[in-house]
Amino acid sequence: MRGFLFHRLLALLPVLFVVSIVVFCLVHLAPGDPVLVILGNDASPGDIAALRQQMGLDQPIMVQFLHWFGAVLRGDLGHSLFLDTSVMGLFLQHLTPTLALALYAQLIALTLGLAGGVVSAWQHGRFTDRAIRALATLGMSVPGFLLGLFLIFVFAVQLRWFPVVGYRSTNNDLLLNLWYLTLPAVALGFRIAALIARMTRAVMLDVLQENFINTARAKGVPERLVLLRHTLKNALIPILTICGESFAGLVTGTIVIESVFGIPGVGSLIVDSIERRDVTVIQGVVLMITVCYVLINLAVDLLSYFADPRLSVEGAES
Structure with missing residues (x-):
């Protein structure tokens, strides 16, 4: 290890x-x-x-x-040319809204993606399977900013269920924070949910063809346990990889969504720094985003190392 x-x-x-x-x-x-x-x-x-x-x-x-x-x-990213504060301080200050949005979007993506993928594999070839695949294709095709504008028009302007733009810190009220982040999280996580659903369906269909699945069914194991305990458990490695890569993409790719919904995250900081040509902030923030992306992928590799015994054996042999 x-x-x-x-x-x-x-x-x-x-x-x-x-x-x-x-x-x-x-x-x-x-x-x-x-x-x-x-x-x-x-x-x-x-x-x-x-x-x-x-x-x-x-x-x-x-x-x-x-x-x-x-x-x-030495850990010194410099000082902003315009804000008279350290780049690291600015990055940490704007990282909280980005992480909150990314975690919420990842939770939505995991919930919708895993549920959709499992149901689609279970109903393979039926109407439900075709409907979920069509919805996943739509989710992969629609850009996040366009979906965000549609959500704003329907659920914020017309129905007035959610605020149009803005952000509230979790220090004030967690539910209020989630209320403000729901629409941008859906817009950001819907495409990831479609990707997870397609991957889950494909991997589970492969696992369902294995002999141990037929043995479990022959022993009278309920179909629900066959799907969740045997099939989904053995399909977690590629799904875990997709989730890790998607979360890294969420953390580093929220620039457009944060601009659409007025969230003061890292993406907004980069956009503002580019507009005022604050080179020290641009350099430092982009480098820190890269570090975050690399570390998240490293964490996914470690989780895969622990989740799959075969990887552990190969690592010990090497």
């Missing part, structure tokens, strides 16, 4: 190093000068040169990268 974890962590280092190079280059080679954004186009050349020297932008790009990456290794 320790060897497996050590090799997985060791493999993450070159990935994060390459990502840091790409992020730094994309931000600094993009059009636009943060100095002009701060001072305005009417600033004098002397003021521009002084601020560029103060920010270290007058140095070669390689020197700038080495200074920035050295600070990152």
Whole structure:
């Protein structure tokens, strides 16, 4: 186990190093000068040169990268050029709404996806199976922002069951927070639910063809237990992988949904930082998002390692 974890962590280092190079280059080679954004186009050349020297932008790009990456290794992501606060503090402040939205969306996706996949496999070839597959295809096809606008129009504007936009902290009222997050969570999680449903159906249909399933049925095991205890349990590994990857995608891909529903998460922070050309925030937040994505995938690998004894044996042998 320790060897497996050590090799997985060791493999993450070159990935994060390459990502840091790409992020730094994309931000600094993009059009636009943060100095002009701060001072305005009417600033004098002397003021521009002084601020560029103060920010270290007058140095070669390689020197700038080495200074920035050295600070990152010490846990210092820098300070915002406009908000006069640390990038790490901004990231943690905006991470709470994003995590709350991602967890709620993942819960909805798991509930709908697993239930839909199990029922579809159980009713294989029947009308219910075809209806669930059609709904899953629709869920895979409709963009999240379009579904979000539809949900706002129907359930917020017409029926007035939910607020149009906004966010409430969990410190005030958990139910109020869930009420505000329901529509964006559905819009974000519906596509993931469709993916989980299709994967669950496909894997369960394969497991249902195994001999031990026929043996369980021959022994008189109720169909409900055959589906849940024998079939679904043996189909959890690929489903777990899909859930982990989808959750990592939810955490890192909420930019559009947060913009549509006015949620002050990490996505909104990135959009605002791009608009004001706050390069230190863009670099630091994108790098932290990548770290979160990589760590979530590592956690999924560890869960799969524990869930499947065959992986444990292979890891011990290697």
